[in-house]
Amino acid sequence: MDSKAKRYLTLFLSTLEISAFTFGGGYVIIPLMRKKFVGKLKWIDDSEMLDMTAIAQSSPGPIAVNAAILIGYRTGGIPGALLSILGAVLPPLVIISVISVFYKAFRDNRYVSLVMSGMSAGVAAVVLDVVISMSADIVRSRRILPVIMLITVFILAYFLEVNIIFLIIAAGAVGYIDGAVRKS
Amino acid sequence: MIYLQLLWSFIQIGLFSIGGGYAAMPLIQHQVIDIHSWLTMQEFTDIITISQMTPGPIAINSATFVGIQVAGIPGALIATFGSVLPSSIIVMTLAFIYYRFKGLEVIQSILKGLRPAVVAMIASAALSLTAMALCGKSTFTADIDTVNAAILIAALIILRKWKLSPMLVMALSGGIGLLAGLIL
Structure with a gap:
């Protein structure tokens, strides 16, 4: 198999694997993608990952699918993007198709709900872990503005539940002004 | 139709x-x-x-x-x-636009502003997931599930210290949740 075909195959299998583990909402895909594409495969770096997250969450559609499209496009252009959409969609499509036959039994099964409950704690730990790593990187950059923005946006998003699109636009504007001020 | x-x-x-x-x-x-x-x-x-x-x-x-x-x-x-x-x-x-223009200085400044904001939003989601895992709701209450609290702390330590695969940690958390539920 040539290296291009191999790259496409790795992309497809990676998005498939990640999608099969995206429990608990779209944000869970961030630590999973970071581990795979930043850490293991080294196809992108952390700042590109954050850019992708910003684009993924301010576009319509599920964050997990949007993030898969971005990594697919980055790796293999439009064919790569189509392949990663397929990888992201197949696990939920197959799982729900199968479960729809006996979904009432699945919903009420005690063992399933015990596994899901324990898993929700694991999911929270996985997302907290990536937050700790990324916040530490920002603090280590030794610039005061990013730290202030981190804290301010967190308060606005978590406690005041300000709309995410608004926060992204505002943060982009602050970045733009900061860049312009530092240039002059 | x-x-x-x-x-x-x-x-x-x-x-x-x-x-x-x-x-x-x-x-x-x-x-x-x-x-x-x-x-x-x-x-x-x-x-x-x-x-x-x-x-x-x-x-x-x-x-x-x-x-x-x-x-x-x-x-x-x-x-x-x-x-x-x-x-x-x-x-x-958007992916096309991002990779076409990301080198521009203006876009670089805007993206620099976005990155800490994105980390803050992931942090906000992480806290909601934690509350969901520990209290069964998206906000914290005094009623904390001790099994899930133990799983979360253990999972976080394992992730921070040994950099285990997030998917493995999630699967293990589900397994422990099941075992704990059957025993306790």
């Missing part, structure tokens, strides 16, 4: 749900209950519950579920295709 209706309904859901699963829910409800009566309110509640117990975005899970209930496997495929079609086109376009 039913195929076209499914396709069009889920294209609209995919197009207008910005900001993750909770934004998609009222749109799905509107399309599949109010407009088309494809599901009863009880079935809709069931699919939301099942979505939380299985991987994958709520929009895709419900597209597959509704499609299969209304028009079998072809229905599931068409509805799921519809739900990712708008984001596929929009995000691929």
Whole structure:
């Protein structure tokens, strides 16, 4: 198999694997993608990952699918993007198709709900872990503005539940002004 | 005809749900209950519950579920295709723009502003997931599930210290949740 075909195959299998583990909402895909594409495969770096997250969450559609499209496009252009959409969609499509036959039994099964409950704690730990790593990187950059923005946006998003699109636009504007001020 | 209706309904859901699963829910409800009566309110509640117990975005899970209930496997495929079609086109376009212009100084400044904001939003989601795992709600209460608290702390330590695969940690957490539930 040539290296291009191999790259496409790795992309497809990676998005498939990640999608099969995206429990608990779209944000869970961030630590999973970071581990795979930043850490293991080294196809992108952390700042590109954050850019992708910003684009993924301010576009319509599920964050997990949007993030898969971005990594697919980055790796293999439009064919790569189509392949990663397929990888992201197949696990939920197959799982729900199968479960729809006996979904009432699945919903009420005690063992399933015990596994899901324990898993929700694991999911929270996985997302907290990536937050700790990324916040530490920002603090280590030794610039005061990013730290202030981190804290301010967190308060606005978590406690005041300000709309995410608004926060992204505002943060982009602050970045733009900061860049312009530092240039002059 | 039913195929076209499914396709069009889920294209609209995919197009207008910005900001993750909770934004998609009222749109799905509107399309599949109010407009088309494809599901009863009880079935809709069931699919939301099942979505939380299985991987994958709520929009895709419900597209597959509704499609299969209304028009079998072809229905599931068409509805799921519809739900990712708008984001596929929009995000691929944004990906093209991002990689074309990301080198520009102005874009660099804006992206620098976005990165700490994105970390803050992931942090906000992480706290909601933690509250969900420990208290069963998206905000913290005094009523904490001790098994899940123990799993979360152990998982976080393992992730920080030994950099274990997040997927493995999630799977182990589910296993421990099951064991603890059966023993205690």
